[in-house]
Amino acid sequence: MGSFPETVPFPAKESTRVEYGKVLAELGEEHPEIVVLDADLSGSTQTARFAKVFQDRFFNVGIAEQDMMGTAAGLALGGMVPFASTFAIFATGRAWEQIRQTIAYGNLNVKIVASHGGITVGEDGGSHQAIEDLALMRVLPNMAVMVPADGPETRAMVRWAVTYEGPVYIRTSRIPFPVIHDNGYAFELGRGHILREGDDVTLVGLGIMVHQCLAAADLLAKQGISARVLNISCLKPLDWELLVDSARRTGCLVTAEEHVATGGLGSAVSEVLSEFCPTPLRRIGIRDTFGLSGKPDDLLKHFGLTPEDISKAALAVISKKTRP
Amino acid sequence: MRDPNQLKEIAREIRLDIVEMLYQAGSGHVGGSLSATDALVALFFGHMHLEPGNACYPDRDFFVLSKGHAAPALYAILARLDFFPREELYTLRQFGSNLQGHPDSKCTPGVEVPTGSLGQGLSVANGLALALKLKNSRQRVYALLGDGEIQEGQIWEAAMTASHYSLDNLTAILDRNRLQIDGHTKEVMSVEPLAAKWEAFGWHTTEVDGHSIPDVLDALQACGSVKGSPSIIIAHTTKGKGVSIFEDQVKFHGVTPTTEEYHQAVKELQSA
Numbered sequence: 216m217g218s219f220p221e222t223v224p225f226p227a228k229e230s231t232r233v234e235y236g237k238v239l240a241e242l243g244e245e246h247p248e249i250v251v252l253d254a255d256l257s258g259s260t261q262t263a264r265f266a267k268v269f270q271d272r273f274f275n276v277g278i279a280e281q282d283m284m285g286t287a288a289g290l291a292l293g294g295m296v297p298f299a300s301t302f303a304i305f306a307t308g309r310a311w312e313q314i315r316q317t318i319a320y321g322n323l324n325v326k327i328v329a330s331h332g333g334i335t336v337g338e339d340g341g342s343h344q345a346i347e348d349l350a351l352m353r354v355l356p357n358m359a360v361m362v363p364a365d366g367p368e369t370r371a372m373v374r375w376a377v378t379y380e381g382p383v384y385i386r387t388s389r390i391p392f393p394v395i396h397d398n399g400y401a402f403e404l405g406r407g408h409i410l411r412e413g414d415d416v417t418l419v420g421l422g423i424m425v426h427q428c429l430a431a432a433d434l435l436a437k438q439g440i441s442a443r444v445l446n447i448s449c450l451k452p453l454d455w456e457l458l459v460d461s462a463r464r465t466g467c468l469v470t471a472e473e474h475v476a477t478g479g480l481g482s483a484v485s486e487v488l489s490e491f492c493p494t495p496l497r498r499i500g501i502r503d504t505f506g507l508s509g510k511p512d513d514l515l516k517h518f519g520l521t522p523e524d525i526s527k528a529a530l531a532v533i534s535k536k537t538r539p
Numbered sequence: 540m541r542d543p544n545q546l547k548e549i550a551r552e553i554r555l556d557i558v559e560m561l562y563q564a565g566s567g568h569v570g571g572s573l574s575a576t577d578a579l580v581a582l583f584f585g586h587m588h589l590e591p592g593n594a595c596y597p598d599r600d601f602f603v604l605s606k607g608h609a610a611p612a613l614y615a616i617l618a619r620l621d622f623f624p625r626e627e628l629y630t631l632r633q634f635g636s637n638l639q640g641h642p643d644s645k646c647t648p649g650v651e652v653p654t655g656s657l658g659q660g661l662s663v664a665n666g667l668a669l670a671l672k673l674k675n676s677r678q679r680v681y682a683l684l685g686d687g688e689i690q691e692g693q694i695w696e697a698a699m700t701a702s703h704y705s706l707d708n709l710t711a712i713l714d715r716n717r718l719q720i721d722g723h724t725k726e727v728m729s730v731e732p733l734a735a736k737w738e739a740f741g742w743h744t745t746e747v748d749g750h751s752i753p754d755v756l757d758a759l760q761a762c763g764s765v766k767g768s769p770s771i772i773i774a775h776t777t778k779g780k781g782v783s784i785f786e787d788q789v790k791f792h793g794v795t796p797t798t799e800e801y802h803q804a805v806k807e808l809q810s811a
Contacts, residue, residue: 279693282662288666317659
């Protein structure tokens with residue numbers, strides 16, 4: 216993996232957007248068909264790393280996200296593998312209909328990798344915090360939707376995306392996350408992972424919330440409760456087999472996402488379980504409100520996205536269990 | 540390059556196809572299909588590098604119907620290029636048809652890009668043109684825009700991009716038929732001065748009578764030799780062209796003819 220060390224000293228932190236930028240620059244060397252588009256945020260999205268090396272395959276379209284998505288679609292039709300990046304709110308909000316009408320409708324081979332997902336964007340405030348992007352992308356036919364939980368998963372996901380023929384949405388984050396996967400980690404479409412085994416409750420997370428779930432499992436362990444923790448980094452297609460298995464095994468679940476509590480992970484898991492294995496469930500997410508300026512940690516507290524919030528929800532949902 | 544008289548005859552037959560398809564479908568956009576017919580016939584049969592019978596011919600030029608509601612005109616042309624059987628034309632808009640109400644590249648051979656939501660095709664054409672440049676290909680990209688369509692802001696984002704990246708392998712045709720669903724463009728939302736706008740955005744801009752096939756052919760030829768900037772041909776047209784009762788009528792944007800109107804249209808086109 217290029218310049219990355221084989222083993223990462225714990226508790227190393229890596230930013231998913233930085234790792235995207237790095238792996239993209241590596242892939243540029245290996246895949247001459249990769250082109251990259253940005254809408255004047257290449258420093259923030261980290262596509263500048265690719266742009267520096269592959270100037271003729273990088274297209275800045277200026278502050279024009281709708282045009283960027285259409286241009287990416289055309290490049291895909293012309294046989295290239297385009298990666299289009301901007302902030303998640305502009306990618307999925309400003310250009311939703313362009314993604315819908317051309318990329319998803321046409322089932323075109325465009326990779327949308329959007330940075331600055333969720334409220335941990337922090338100081339820029341609610342206007343720049345995408346808390347609806349997963350819902351907006353998940354409803355689109357043909358679109359695969361994913362959120363990496365750390366650096367190795369980001370690199371694996373982006374490498375996988377190049378080999379996959381079809382539209383993909385990947386959300387990265389502004390702030391770094393702890394590294395929990397090793398460099399040999401391979402991403403598989405539609406596959407969730409058990410990060411920790413447990414019998415009393417299942418904690419289901421993606422992105423930063425995977426780490427909050429792991430910390431919540433520690434808190435619960437202190438109270439004698441064993442929690443299974445899942446990383447559902449691939450939100451669509453969803454690993455419903457793993458979810459149903461977890462529901463059967465633990466009898467209750469908590470979902471946790473840095474996103475509104477409607478339309479994203481909590482909704483997706485509820486949809487599957489209510490059809491295939493009705494099970495008590497609690498959703499941790501932002502409750503019908505917009506983001507705010509502040510430090511990421513303060514915002515996680517304010518919006519109820521901490522390990523304490525998750526463990527509290529776990530205790531509540533365990534009391535609703537209908538199966539032992 | 541085909542004989543202009545021969546192209547004129549093709550255009551007449553395409554118009555007959557359009558009227559027949561829309562009459563049988565019972566819905567669809569007649570006015571904007573007929574206004575664009577002559578320019579499209581000139582482009583497809585007199586200019587573009589294509590291989591009849593093989594929609595996937597690797598060295599083909601690309602076409603993007605940004606004004607996707609003119610799908611009937613495009614479908615009639617693609618059938619005539621033997622990209623799919625002619626009988627399919629009369630399945631337009633029906634359940635199970637390969638000919639969707641607006642162009643769908645997943646269904647219809649020869650449709651390169653899904654369109655229908657206005658204002659988006661020029662960006663896609665830009666992307667195609669960029670890809671061809673990266674491959675040092677001599678293939679070209681053509682796009683048909685509507686004059687109402689350019690009220691969409693994305694068109695002007697794309698206009699900047701094409702110019703910024705010197706996409707001289709791209710020629711757009713603007714079907715200036717002066718009408719949109721709600722009325723005259725000058726009443727709904729003024730788009731003039733048109734040529735000055737495109738020139739100001741860095742485009743090689745030319746204006747032609749969009750119903751004169753020789754003039755359109757000349758303009759396409761001239762645009763092909765422009766270096767360093769994209770080209771646009773503003774084709775001055777009449778909405779509903781070729782059928783007197785449809786011509787310049789706001790109503791016939793998206794209303795299909797009654798049985799009586801249909802018979803009159805066929806009669807006029809047969810004797811034209």
